[in-house]
Amino acid sequence: MPIDHFSGESVLSKMPSVLDWLSSFGLKALSARYSRYVHYIDTFFESERPDSEDGRGKFDALTRSYKECVDIVIIYTVFSDEKSEKFKSKLEKIIKGKDHLEASSPCEARDYLFELVVAAKFSRVGYLIDWSGLTDVVACKDNTKLFVECKRITSEKRFEKNFNKAGRQLKREMAKEKSNKSGLVFIDISNCIAKDIPDHEVSSPEVAGQILDKSINKFISRNSCHIESLNKKYARQSLAVCLIGQASIWTEDLTQYLVSKTYVRAYSNQSDMKFEKLNSILTGIEESFIGLL
Numbered sequence: 303m304p305i306d307h308f309s310g311e312s313v314l315s316k317m318p319s320v321l322d323w324l325s326s327f328g329l330k331a332l333s334a335r336y337s338r339y340v341h342y343i344d345t346f347f348e349s350e351r352p353d354s355e356d357g358r359g360k361f362d363a364l365t366r367s368y369k370e371c372v373d374i375v376i377i378y379t380v381f382s383d384e385k386s387e388k389f390k391s392k393l394e395k396i397i398k399g400k401d402h403l404e405a406s407s408p409c410e411a412r413d414y415l416f417e418l419v420v421a422a423k424f425s426r427v428g429y430l431i432d433w434s435g436l437t438d439v440v441a442c443k444d445n446t447k448l449f450v451e452c453k454r455i456t457s458e459k460r461f462e463k464n465f466n467k468a469g470r471q472l473k474r475e476m477a478k479e480k481s482n483k484s485g486l487v488f489i490d491i492s493n494c495i496a497k498d499i500p501d502h503e504v505s506s507p508e509v510a511g512q513i514l515d516k517s518i519n520k521f522i523s524r525n526s527c528h529i530e531s532l533n534k535k536y537a538r539q540s541l542a543v544c545l546i547g548q549a550s551i552w553t554e555d556l557t558q559y560l561v562s563k564t565y566v567r568a569y570s571n572q573s574d575m576k577f578e579k580l581n582s583i584l585t586g587i588e589e590s591f592i593g594l595l
Contacts, residue, residue: 310368310558312595313375314343320371320378324397327390334397336374339367342401365558366402369550372560372595373419379594380422388433392418405493406456416454420488423564424448426594427586436475437485447483448583449476454490458521462528464489465543469536476539484583485540492548495521499549507559510551514561518547522565533569541580542568544587564588 317340324331331337346352346360374396381389392414399411417438421431429441429448439450451468455461465487472485495517504510522529522545533543548562564587568580 313368313372313560314340316375316378316595317371320374323378323382324393327393329390329394329397331397335399335401336371336397338401339371342367363402365550365552368558369548369560370402373415375595376422376591377415377418380425381418384433386433392433405496408456413452413454416488416490417452420450420452423587423590424450426590436478437471439488445482446583447479447481449479449483449485450488451485452488452490454493456493458491458494458525461489461491461494461525462532465528465532466535469532469539472536472539484579485536486583487536487540487543488546489543490546490548491518491521492546495547496549500551503554504551505554507551507553507561510549510553510559510561511563513551514547514549514563517549518545518563518565521545521547522567529567530570533567534571537569537572537576541572541576541583542566544584562591 317336321331321337321340324334324336342360342363346357346364349357349360351357352361377393396411396415396418399409400407403409403412421439421441424439424441425431429443432440432442432447435449437449438452439448441448441450449472451471453464453468455464468487468489472487476483476485495514498517498520499513504513529543533540543566545565545567546562547565548560550558550560552558566580566584568577572580
C-alpha cells in the first residue's frame with residue numbers, strides 16, 4: 303500500500319508563504335498558532351544544549367509543531383487559488399485552538415482541519431469541491447455527487463459513537479439530494495494508534511510506514527465487528543469507511559517525516575455494483591498526496 307511521507311525541510315520552507323496566504327484572507331495568521339509553530343521550531347535549532355531537559359522540551363515542541371504544519375501546507379498547496387466565503391470561514395476556524403493539543407482532547411479547529419485535508423484528497427484526483435455543501439465535504443465528478451462525513455476521534459472508545467454520528471448525518475443530508483449521489487465516512491484514527499508508534503530512530507520513512515501499517519491493522523482487527531456492523535447499518539448511505547492514520551517520526555539520519563496511510567473498509571456483503579462504484583470513486587485517493595510537497 304502506498305505511503306504518504308513528507309520531510310520536515312520541504313514542509314517548513316513553505317510556512318512563510320502559508321502565513322502570507324492566510325493573512326491575505328484578512329485572518330490574523332501572524333498571531334495564530336501556525337506562526338507560533340514556526341517559532342517553536344526555530345527555538346529548538348537555536349538551543350545551545352539540545353540534550354538538556356530544556357532542550358528535550360524544545361525538541362518535543364518541534365516535533366509536535368511540524369506535525370501540525372503538514373496539514374496546513376497541504377491545504378495551501380491544493381487550494382491556494384480558492385476564494386469562496388465558505389472556504390474562508392473554515393480557514394478562520396482552523397487557525398484557532400490551543401498549541402500542541404493532547405491526543406485525548408477534543409478540538410473543533412482540528413476537526414475542520416481534517417475536513418479540509420479530506421477535501422484536498424478529492425480535489426487532487428479531479429473532484430470539484432462544493433463549499434456550500436450539506437455535509438463536511440461535497441465533491442462532484444462525472445455526474446456523481448459525493449457526500450462525505452469526517453470524524454477525528456480522540457480515543458478508541460469514541461469510534462462507534464462517531465461512526466454512528468457520521469452515518470446519521472449522511473442519512474439526513476443525502477435524503478435532501480435528488481441527484482445521482484454516493485456517501486462515504488472518513489475517520490482519523492491517528493490518536494488511537496499513537497501509543498504503538500515510536501517518534502524517533504527508525505531507519506527510513508518506508509520503515510516508518512510499515513510501523514504505521516501494522517498499527518492501523520491492529521486497530522482494524524480490534525474493531526472489526528464494529529466496522530462490519532456499522533457499514534451494514536449505513537450501507538444505503540455510505541459505500542465504506544475510510545480510516546486515516548498518520549504519525550510524525552524521526553529517522554536515524556535526523557530527518558523528520560510525517561507518514562500517512564488510508565485504509566478502506568466496506569460492508570462485506572455489499573453488491574458488486576457498489577464495490578465497482580466505490581473503486582471508481584476512490585481511484586487515486588491513497589496516492590493523492592504522494593509527490594505533493
